[in-house]
Amino acid sequence: MKNIPTLYEWVGDMSTFEMLFERFYEKVMNDDLLREVFRNMSPEHTKYVAHFVAEVFGGEKRYTLDDGGSHAKMVNKHIGKRLTEEKRQRWVQLLLQTADELGVKSDPEFRSAMVGYLEWGSRIAVINSQMTENPLTESEPMPRWGWGETGGPYVESNFSS
Template identity: 70%
Template sequence: MSKIPTLFEWAGDHQTFETLFRKFYTKVLKDDLLGEVFQNMSPDHVQQVAHFVAEVFGGDNLYTTQDNGSHTIMIGKHIGKMLTEEKRQRWVHLLLQTADEIGLKSDSEFRSAFVGYIEWGTRLAVINSQLTENPMNTNEPMPTWGWGETGGPYIPSEI
């Protein structure tokens, strides 16, 4: 029996994620709704998001090692941003559009897992963006995402 690949392995490699997010954030910066949200992003933002998602999908731990990041730090980037559902939906739409444009795997199993993570993560980003303090402990592990788990129901006190 062959080993089931991680979502990262199935998608390609680190270059796949870096290309996806580089092209995506080029669109975001030009977008009427999202442009102002990201106009002051750090020069490392695109690479850090690519590293974060790749790590969540089972790739090397570049976000936690090379970028000195953590899940708590990523959550913290959204605190106080006051994101709306409209902005979340646009972000998701542009990311999926970019995924199609770069030829990201489009089989139903991978896209279901990919979209599942993007929906889960962006909805948490909106929730956390309404807060004034990071609700996570500094030692919280990075999330991991596979071929179908959602991690159970969202319970705010367990973030």
């Protein structure tokens, strides 16, 4: 059986994720629609999101181990933000544009998996942003995304143990 790389391995390494999100958030801060949402983000925000997505894609557990993060903590960042569908779409658009500009892998299989995760995760963020309390507890596992998971957002196969 072939050794199938994780999405993280396919992209490259942590520096690729960090550069992607650094450049992406530069665009966000210059975007009329999204700037207000992120104007008070911490200086570490870009790094934390890069580490979170890298870990979800099967990479090092830097978000949970080094950054002290969890899925519940990431969800908590969205609570009460009242994100809109227009903002969600712009967020995804800018991230994909940045990935293209940086030459992040663009083969159909990888981009399908990446877009699948961005659509899933950003839609969950919009839902959670309408809430006043976090629906997750600290014991919830981190999401884990691969080459073709299907099913609802809380299907066990979408999470690592």
